[in-house]
Amino acid sequence: MTTTVAQPRTPTSEQVTDPGRPRFGAALRWETRKLRAQLRARALVIGAILAPIAVVLVVHSQPRPPKDTLFGRFATENGFAMALLVLGVASQWVLPLLTAIVAGDIFASEDQHGTWKTVLTRSISRSRLFWAKAVVAVVFALLTLVLLAASTIAFSVLIVGAHPLTGLSGQTIPASSAVALVSTAWASMALPMVGFTCLALLFSVWSRNAAVGIAAPVVLGLVMQLVGALGGIETLRPFLLTTPFEAWHGLLAAPRFTGPLLESVVTSAGWSVACLTAAFLILRRRDITGG
């Protein structure tokens, strides 16, 4: 260390009486910058673009189509069916995992690195930091969904072809309408994905452990799918966070029905608000003793 040590600045009266107060945007910039520097975030973005190409190529090269899967029967000969097949599989566990990798880690990594005390001894409040992290996690989830959807639809159509699609009721949907319907179906994943993001945020705050924050939402999602598949739980099914993943089915039926999509808004919003509120309260009341 140098022996010629500079003196600290004498704070001016302006600094003392009106110190800079970090805006919410500053916390957002900081969280975004950290995320961009992380290898896992970059890998997820690249994976969201490239993985669908590999999946489409592999399924397309199969001699027999996966008939037991929704739209699987037509997946090897119709690009729109291929995009919907990928959507069905992705909604089972890929989408929850995709968002949990970042959201499940975003709070827990502060515990892992012992950096809560570093950031909370600055001029930013816990509340602003919490919301900045939540916004960044949600935006990242939506970004990866957009990339995954765009890549899947584009490469499905390019590799398999853009032919008229056979709907769930056996009706023929012209290719021009199919593009919009398939895109809307993918877009309907946004709300439950935000719900899973908030669930991962809650586990991240509560457990202080990235592994729990990432794995727990995925496992819980699989459990909810199992529960949803059971008979005799019709009253419970609308409240499961995995139910909105199936809301798009009505778009591909004849006549078309959108009730499940409206229900998915309520379900996803309910889960999101409940998880975020719980996570916020836990972080607000928590004693930062580690690190």
Place this chain on the structure above:
Amino acid sequence: MHPDSSTELAVDAVDVTKRYGPLVAVDNLNLQVAPGEVYGILGPNGAGKTTFLRMLFGLIRPDSGTVRVFGRAWADAGVQVLDGVAGFIESPRFYPYLTGRQNLEGLALLDGTDPTRSGSRIDEVLDVVDLAGRENDKVAGYSYGMRQRLGVAASLLRDPRLLVLDEPANGLDPGGIRDMRALVKRLTEGGLTVLLSSHHMDEVEEICDNVTIMSRGRVAFHGSIGDLRAMAPDPGHLLSTSDDARAVVLARELHPAVAVEPDGGGGLVASGASHLLSAYVADLVRADIELRAFTPTRTPLEALFFMLTDTEAEPDEPSEPGERFAHRQQAGAAR
């Protein structure tokens, strides 16, 4: 103490208590730090120093009592309490996948400063802690001492009026300790208020004006370093002679004010005022007893520190320093 234009106390902790289940980490602590003062909190590990500093920074909440910083309390002012305050708790921690500069830029953002405008200030503080040239290396590759210095740089970035350092020399090599102390001393010369926690008496003695000694969450002493020195026992020396038995007898007969007792390690320990020890050593030589070693065991203040904290740990066996200390405590409480 260096008076400041502000009459508000830099730190004013009143009846602060923090419990973790049955464990009382901080027990009814009262502590005041005046502006411009260099204040030490001393105590063994687990004494409650870090818990108190965490409460000061708002990282944990006291169960009872209030901590005010420049007149602001967390309950009323929230994070504004930290305006003009900087420092670190235990070892400073950073994001290992970012460079030192990126870490500082991010922290500047969280201070409400635009990093594009704080760039020169970052250069300045990096230079102060001698990290210029290494700022673009990832923190993952930094040594412990470099991280410690980056912690000081991150603190200085806030242009603090109060600098809180929790065991800043912990884990540093002797050169690093010397440089860290030099840095803190130079910073205090500019009128900065410093609250320094340590479990090294010599560190506090070298840097601080006033000190609070904590033991098991309670205040064991507070007052000036001068007051503390006045309470310090006579220095002890490790003694090795050619005939330890005769050396003990000689002390008993000729120097009753010098206590000479066998040491567990095989030699003797001699305690007494410096001039009496000198006379005793001279008599040893005159009596043809070879003096093979004469080494100070611990400084008087170190000895006092151990006595104070040990006394607190064993309340059923009060000793003289403990009794004196109670008097100090009462005097301190009246401040």
